[in-house]
Amino acid sequence: MKHLELTPRLQLLADWVRPGAKLADVGTDHAYLPVWLLLHHRVEHAIASDLRQGPLERARQTGRAWQVHDLDLRLGDGLSGISPDEADTVVIAGMGGEHIAAILAAAPWTRDGCHTMLLQPMTRAQELRSFLADNGYAVVREALVRDRGTLYPVMEVRAGEMTLSLGQLHAGVQVTQDPLGERYIIEKIIRLQGAVAGLNRSAAPEDRERADRLRDIITALLEMREEWRYAQCR
Ligand SMILES: C[S@@+](CC[C@H](N)C(=O)[O-])C[C@H]1O[C@@H](n2cnc3c(N)ncnc32)[C@H](O)[C@@H]1O
The missing domain is CATH 1.10.287 (Helix Hairpins)
Incomplete structure (x- = not known):
């Protein structure tokens, strides 16, 4: 069977998922990330969730194409259809920073200290960092990844406190340590x-x-x- 290759952006997210995690990929679209993680036996369970039927159907097709039969598909807005005990790792990637912030704001259990969020804003990352700092989240790791010529920030977030300088708000929490x-x-x-x-x-x-x-x-x-x-x- 052909090898499922992730883009550098999705691969970095996959590399940051703790082995044995219970994953929820919110806004999954093609579900490449959860399917790759299930194929490589990196996660115990994977929910692939999307707001719309079209992307969820693409997710189903990816699962079928790679003969991954245990992909847990969910139709729903943000984390509304996922309960806190179903996932310990939440990925929200490929959306605007303000949109990711709104999804987290609607699910306060994401800052209960039992969950890790892997966030990858495509735009307005500063709005997401500002929301996180004001709402009891801390960025514990942040890195840049280059994908098709564009640099994207990827953040690992948990419950916690953080104070950011103006520069960190706009360029990233650990940008001075980042090769890019x-x-x-x-x-x-x-x-x-x-x-x-x-x-x-x-x-x-x-x-x-x-x-x-x-x-x-x-x-x-x-x-x-x-x-x-x-x-x-x-
Ligand atoms: C650009 S795709 C990103 C796909 C994948 N996560 C990635 O990073 O490549 C964004 C997906 O998020 C979904 N989406 C947008 N708002 C959402 C919400 N509130 N809840 C769940 N999914 C949402 C869209 O339907 C779309 O499939």
Whole structure:
């Protein structure tokens, strides 16, 4: 049988799943991650859940194609159809950061200390980090992964306390230790500089204020870049 190969983004998530875990993959779409984990006997049980019927049907087809018969398929919004004792590891990947935050907010049991969340926001990661810091979660590990030319953050999250600097909020909790950190910080700075240039063309006071806030973020990111360089020399 052909080998099921994960993309680098999904492979990093798979590598972070504790062996023997009870997994819930929320927003599973094709269910490549849970099917790979079941095929490699890495998990005790895997729920593949999605909001919509179409993706869930794709998940079913992936299970069939790889002759994985114990994939537990669920139709539902976020974690609403999954009870806390059914999973010790929750993966929410491939969605916007604010969407991931909303799914966690609707399932407060995810911060009971018994669960590990593996989160991979495609956009607005800073909104997710801000939600986590304000709601009793801590990022215990964070890494960047390059997939088809784009850098994505992947976070391991548990119940806990954390305080983040402005730079960490925007670039990541452990970005100064990450081999891909400098590239990620520079890409963020370039995007923010573009936004500031656009806002500078406006005379509206709210745009001026927004430009000031973005400049503060750029300054924080430039400091993080220095920290990254310092960390690489040690
Ligand atoms: C881009 S796919 C990501 C697939 C896979 N997790 C990945 O990272 O490659 C996003 C999936 O999330 C599902 N989704 C969006 N909102 C959801 C929600 N509130 N609850 C469950 N699934 C959701 C969508 O239907 C879609 O199948």
